[in-house]
Amino acid sequence: MAPDRAFWIFATLLSHWRRHPLNFATLVIGLAVATALWSGVQALNQQARTSYDRAAQVFGDAGAASIVSAKGTSVAQEHYVALRRAGWKVSPVIEGSVRIGGVSYRLVGVEPLTVPKGSAVAGLATGGDLEAFLKAPGQTLVATETLRELGAAGGSRPVTEGKQALPPLVVTEAVAPGILVMDIGAAQVILGKPQQLTRLIGGQGEMPDEASLVAIGGDALKLEQPEERGDLARLTDSFHLNLTAFGLLAFIVGLFIVHASIGLAFEQRLGTLRTMRAVGVPLRLLMLVLVGEVVLLALLAGAIGMVCGYVIAAALLPDVAASLSGLYGAHVGGHLALQGRWWASGLGMASAGALAASAVSLLKVYRLPILAVAKPLAWREAQHAQLRRQGVLAAMCLVIGAIAFLWGRGLVAGFVVIAGVLLGAALLLPLLLAVVLRLGERRASGALAQWFWADTRLQLSGLSLALMALLLALAANVGVGTMVEGFRKTFTGWLDERLNSELYFDAAGAQEGGEIAEWLGRDPRVTAVLPVWKAETRIGGWPVDVYGTRDHATYRDHFTLLSHTADAWDRVRDGEGALISEQLARRMDIGLGSPLALPTADGVWELPVVGLYPDYGNPKGQVRVNVDHLVRHWADARRTSYSVRVAPSDAGALMTAMQSHFDGKIARIVDQASLKQISTQIFERTFAVTGALNTLTLIVSGIALFASLLTLSDLRLAQLAPVWALGVTRRKLMDLEIGKLLVLAAITAVLAVPLGLVLAWCLVAIVNVQAFGWRLPFHVFPTQWGLIVALALATAFLASIVPVVRLGRTAPQDLLKVFANER
Amino acid sequence: MTLIDRTHRAGGSPQASAPLLRVSDVRKSYATPQGPIPVLKGVDLTLAAGESLALLGESGSGKSTLLHLIGGLDDADSGEIMLDGVRVTGQPDAERAALRRERIGIVFQQFNLVPSLTVAGNIAFQARIAGRFDAAWQEELMERLGLAALRHRYPEQLSGGQQQRVSIGRALAIRPRLLIADEPTGNLDEATGDEVMGLALDLIARTGCGFLMVTHSTRLARRLDRQVTLASGVLAGA
Structure with missing residues (x-):
């Protein structure tokens, strides 16, 4: 019986959305957008990390120790022979980099007969291609992405800038992008290191202990314990952490929409929920069904968001890959390969986010008395109570941020500082707005002006979440814009000084x-x-x-x-x-x-x-x-x-003369302007990703504002109808409605500027230093601030158009219904 | 059908049958910053199956409070309420919810319909969650209440009288043992109120359930079997 009961309760709850499609749309859009930005960023991170892992695991067990030169040079081949003769099953490896067509590739030479089991290239020892791999001209194993990047066909033999032809290319998915694997003999020739090895590897239990190593190699060799992860993964951690932070910010801004939509839906259904309880729906079952409803909606909207996230990731991948390649020399596969855990984590985030956004509403239902208390709380009293609560929360956030600033260490502490400041400021916003609006009300002369300020204050409770989202998005724009511009200015000046030769x-x-x-x-x-x-x-x-x-x-x-x-x-x-x-x-x-x-x-x-x-x-x-x-x-x-x-005027002619005179002896030649251009391009592409995420976050906040206004527009009718009945035209009311929102948006934007500067300072002085190890000078760009205020006003204006036009088109009889007993 | 006819169909004289509802020494007070305010000061009441009772009294006399305690919507401070042999007072939420769902039909002054469900959906809702949905009985209710042509409409598209008829239909759809109504015609004009009341009494007689109605109207109260008045927290004429 209980499942049947749950079904009818569920169906009744869902019927609300059918009657309120706009409310449903804003909820789905909010959740989908939040999930899209988060999962998009995660898809990029996962794609890159998968590439790093593949690169780090050419030899299989990335956690195994290896033998290297104690002096940091090469391992002599005779040491390898001596160790083998002593019975140790070690395998030689040579690694280096070669440049082909201006791009660096990691060249790995292996000995297929001795390479440990479980490595990506171990199959060579038993596979039918072993002979082709070993016998001249040999083979160069590459990933599909590398073949594409080389612009070569399978079987072709690309030539390095050192004029060495590689063995014919053979595609295998066992090799990560950006890596060329070949027989160790061929690799030694191409790298110009005959009889030299980079290290010796071995399977578990096959490596000699320190004593055996000293006995065979004296002090020339040492056993190097593995680092926990590959260099690339460590070097790029900060890059990915920054992307994740942006994804999280966008996710939180998206959740503001969800919170507003779910809050409104619960508010509209309070009567229904009371009725349900009155006719015998048990509280526990009702709560269970409500949570189920939220999770179901989250999964539905989350799935849409995941698809959008994939599209975003695919659009940003070329820039991310170019940045990673330019900054770290990391090769990231150009085709998004999404794993099950990406889907699971995205849908999990959507569900957790939706439940978090609806927690307050669910708690309200849990505490909902079946009988309506005949004590309607005045809105002012309710607003004061809410503002007090938010003030306390804001203070807590700011204190946490301060603690992290004073005593925290590392990048995570940096982000805690930023999160504390941003959330604290966002929670303080309604309080500050209420103060400004009260001042406006006190100074207003004339009944309509007073009503304007008082009514704007009345709207504050319904709009505060959307305005908080707008504040966060604007502050992020100011903060990141200041940092990027500051970086651009510093970087350009630094390049001018650094690249001084012609x-x-x-x-x-x-x-x-x-x-x-x-x-x-x-x-x-x-x-x-x-x-x-x-x-x-x-x-x-x-x-x-x-x-x-x-x-x-x-x-x-x-x-x-x-x-x-x-x-x-x-x-x-x-x-x-x-x-x-x-x-x-x-x-x-x-x-x-x-x-x-x-x-x-x-x-x-x-x-x-x-x-x-x-x-x-x-x-x-x-x-x-x-x-x-x-x-x-x-x-x-x-x-x-x-x-x-x-002399700069002679640079071009000299370059031509060098090329014609030396031809093949020059691997690469570039003039100052080209080198600056290459460096600047890497920089621009890196921040193209940040810029795109920044813009998307602002769009999300615009949607939040739009959603709040749209969902509130029905409730506004009861507040506007009396003023209309008293003789204020609908046209005038429309103007006043837009005016109210512009006032709120303008105050928010003005407050966003100092908050954005604090954010920029945190990014420059804390996050950048922790993440990259260098600190930028702090520059401010006042023209940006004017742009941000204009952007906020434009966002508010655009968001208010549809609800206000709807109000303008409301038929007189609908306005009259407000006064009717029978609605 | 007259009141006497209905009484007989329900099983003879109300006084002669075993009580469907028994309220014994029920007390209830509300906490305020100024201290507790006693609303019910030891109420005793019985109601037989098929009997109808009007509960009269001034505003604030505790009529609605008593109705809510009987309906299991609230709990008494002390005393006992038994419905159909089942204890209503002192029960956990799930037990009281089951009682409301399966044995009690409630009609509110404010109708309390689900705005997102149609007329048919609203009438069927309680019966469905109680596992007592009967399509033929639902049809008959809609026909008799004059709602058949309005079955696909939503509450906001109905007049007050129509909404109250839907509310009565929902309450009767489970064939309750007891129907309670709190000022069911309070939001309707006199003619519409009379019409709705007539329909309700007719259908109540069909189900043979007990009927307890809170009202200010002595005119409407006289249409029921008995009338009691609540004053200063105690009943007169019970």
Whole structure:
């Protein structure tokens, strides 16, 4: 009997939506939009993380230890042979990067006969293609995405910028995008590292212990414990966290719509719910059915939202992939592959969000007396009580934010500060609006003006949620806009200083580089040829690039330093000091004068820090030393990159001359303008994603306002009809209605500006520093503020048009019904 | 059909049959900031099956409170109410809900219809959740109440008299043991009130249920079997 009873209760509850399609539409739109933005962002994150995981698991068990050179250099092949002879089932790996068509790819050389079981390439050892893989010309295993990116067909042999032809391409889904897998012998040739290995890997229980390792390799080898995750996953964490934060903000703004819609629906159904209870519906069953209704609606709207989320993710994926590639060198598959857990988490969020948004209404029903209490609470009294409650909540949010600011650490604490400030300010908004409106009412002269202010205050309870959503969206726009503009301004200035040379080139090899540099040295147009040689190391497990440069006015005069000792450049020249990037300084918690321990090929090189410089956008740490000392400590440092100083007017001609003279010996050559353009493009694409999410959040807040006005328009009739009956025309009432909303929106927008600036400061001073390791100077852009106020007024105006026109078209008899006994 | 006819059809003299409803020493007070205000100060009342009773009294005399306690919508501070051998007072919510759902029909002054259900849906609602839906009886109710042509209309499309007829139809659709009505014609003009009352009494007689009505109108009260007056929290003429 109970299921049957539940069915009829459910059917009766659902009948409400059939009679109130607009209310239903706003609820579904709110939930769908909230879910869409959240799930869209999650789809992007999941897509990227799946790519990272695939990249990290070329060798299967990413959690297994490996044997590496104790000095940070290569592992000699004879050590591998010795370990095998001693019975250890290790497998050799060589890794490096190659550039093809201006794009970097990770090249991995494996030995298929010994590669551990469970690895992505393990199937080669038993598969029928083993012979083709091993036998010349061999095979290069790539993902479909990589083949597409290379613009090559299966079986073709792309040529690297170092003029090495890869073995023929073969597509396999076992390899992650951006990775080229081939036989170790071929890889050693292409990377120019004969007889050298990057590391030795092995299955569980197949690796030697420390003692055996010392016995075989002396102090040349060490056992490296796995990091919990791959470098890419760690480096890109902040990027994804920022996306998630934006998705969450949009989700919360969307939930404001849901809260308003569900609240209204429950309010409209209070009579029905009382009647149901009176005719014998048990409270527990009624609550169960109501929760079921909310969950069902959430699943329905959530599913629509998931589809929209997929569309959003697909639209943003190219920009996200380009940003990840440009910033981190991460290759993300270009085709969205969504997993079951994406659907589950999206629908779960929709249900949880809908239940959270309806919690207050459900509680109200739970406490609803069957008999209507004959004590109608005056709206003022109710509003005061609500404002008091919100004031207390706001204070709590602000206190939590302050605690996180004062004592919190890390990125999560940064977001808690932002959430506390934003929610606290949003909850305070109705209180501030009420104060301003009361002031307006006191100063008003004339009956209609007084009614205008008093009635606007009456509307505040119904509109406050939508206005809070608008405040959040506007503040996010000001905050993120300020940060992005500030970043653009700083970044452009920094690029101008940093990219000071007129030409940059990479030679095909060290020898070719020397040849070209010598040739350039003889050209009278060239004032300097500056080597930018590089070695790679790790400090505290973090990847760090060590650059070797020559002492020159180009650096002394233009290279921006955040802080430095008086003799910084002299000490760098003499090999007695190093300049380090801001990221590295913050991460290692070191500063001027601190000793820096650099793991080099022949041991640890200790030298003091003599200067800190900004290195915006670089996920890795960076150190700058004198080039002669670099090659002294890293014999295998990459000696192929140079910058060339020449009169700007001669740069084009010199570049052409170099290309015609050296042709194949130059792997890449680019002039200053092009390099700046490439850097700026990466920046623009990164913030294109943020900009899109920002705009979507503002649209959502507009929908929230529209939904609230639309659902309130019926209730407004009872408040407007008496004024109409007293002789105010409908036209005049329409104007006043729009005026009220514009007043509310304008006050909200004005309050959003300082809140947005606080948000921008939090982003710049807390989140950016925690997430990326560098701090931007704080700039303000007053023209943006005017734009935001105009945007708020436009949003409010657009949102009010339909409800106000509906009011204008209300027939007199409908207005008269307000006064009739029989409605 | 006359009052006497109905009484006989329901099983002879009301006094002779076992009481359907027994109210014994029921007390109820409401808490206020100034202290509790006693509304019912020991009410005793009986009602036989098929009997109809009018409960009269001034505004604020506690008529509606007594009706709500009998209907299981509220609980007494002390005393006992028995309906059809089942205790109404001191029961948990689920038990009282079951009692209302299956044995009591309630007609409110404000009609209390579900605005999103049609006339037919409203009449069927309680019967369906009680598992007592009878299509033929539903049809007969709609015919007799003059609602057959309005079955697809929504409450907002009906006049007050029509809405009250729907409310009566909903209450009778479960064939209740007791029908209680709180000022059922209070929102209607005299002629419409009389018409609705006539229809209600006619159908009540068909079901043989007990009928307890709160009213201000002595004229309407006289159409029922008995009349009692509630004054200062106690009954006179019970």
